[in-house]
Amino acid sequence: MLVVLALGQLALAHDFWLKPQGRKAVLWYGHASEDSDYDRGNLKKSLALNAQGEPLKVVQGSDGKHIVLSSQGEAAQLAVEMDTGFWVKTVQGWKNESKRTASGVLLSEWSLYYSKVLLKPEACLNQPFGQPLELVPVALDGKSLKVRLLLHGKGLADVKLYDQHQKVADTDQAGEATVDYRQAMVLSASCRQPLANNPDADRINLHAVLSLP
């Protein structure tokens, strides 16, 4: 048993996150160093902003396994919107289907990811893309990073922030939190809201992911 304890690792919940690669960004799915397959059809939108906060055209490529994003012009940050569709949780586990076709549903949700990467972090302060749920850097001093979590443009309070799935902070009343800054960090936050009169899911689960070089 101790051997297994020593060798094993939990497979934590997955996130879509953008891994910086020079002036490009590679879309990964998984936790930490996990590199799981994903459906490229889940990518609904890709965005880029330059250092002045102006939008740039995004070019989608591939390295064979991952979607690779680059921009026409020098991007300071890149972002994607991933829609993984409807999910139901039964005693058989989570399944990627609508609640109208499943039985014994305990939970149902529509899961959307808003992931972004800061290629030039200092140039991205207070420069949101305008995603429905978005982690926006507001201050960076080399040791700490202050972020603001926006839900439809407004600060969202009392939400847990995770770095590599370890909780690192709660957002305050302004939706802000300060965390220790380190290289290659992947911050994430989630927000669930009820979906009224939706035949496919009872709630929407929004995920915001912010990765830094």
Added chain:
Amino acid sequence: MKRSFAILLYFCSLSLGAWAHHGGTSTSQGPGTPLETNSPLTLPKGGTVVYTRAEIASFRKFMDFDPNNVDSFQFYQMGISHGLTDYLTATAIVPYTIKSQDGLGSTRGFGDGKVLLTLGFNYAPGEGLQLNGEEDTAVNLGTSEKTYFGLLTGISMPTGRYDIDLGAGVDSGQQPGFGTPTLTAGLSMTRGITERFNIAADVSADFFTPRRNGDKFGNEFRANLAGVLELYADREAFVRRIDGILELNYLHITRDETARVSELGTGGRILYLTPGVRMQVGDVNIGAGVKLPIASALNERSLQQGSEGLEKFRLIMTVSTYF
């Protein structure tokens, strides 16, 4: 009063199957749960599990006890668990027992009915302790960083017969019922260690109340540790999952009392090793294992034929399903 039988194990681990992004989910009776060690996981609010369980104990026989050696005990349970909330699960159990003794025959009948409540809570790094919510039921331990706990309390009522006479007087140890209420309290935990391996542990106690004449069964204290390894999983197959289970089960029994006087030939300490397996077949979970006494320190071993620690084995089987 001769102490010669075990009460049914209230902390049955029933079974429900499920698979999420990785591995399978676990409920209080689901895959990833052991056979003997109590699972702390609570059922989803409104969710119901029905189960049956059989335990067959075959005893070593001693010449000094001829011709009336205790031969075997068979314990059967019907149980139902229901999620009152996501953090509170209620369980009701009706046991049926058959106890066989050489030369005298068998006593059989319904035992003492029992009700239990499990309060489920969890600990997450950086978040502290909190009661289970909807995300914590049917949870996939392989993808959760949380450690789950269960606080369990229960009481049995003396609904079973305790006055059956097979021709050699009324032996309390051979009766289906105890004749008095029993109080149960326990604390259990489980957590995933890897995507395919989780551990569970529990400590619990059963406190027997005395009869009017001062007779009383010895209290029972348990400590269990289990490891559950997912050996096979295919959510689309008929056999969806197979778990391998290995448990250590410690039992300490205090002396019985007759007219408030401690009795010889009762009580002791036993350590069992229980290898087992669970299978999820369709919507039904099937578990089986054999409980082997590997060490014991009985108070007066030569007087305790038919007691815990002197079994050849205990065979355990369980079947359950979720509604």
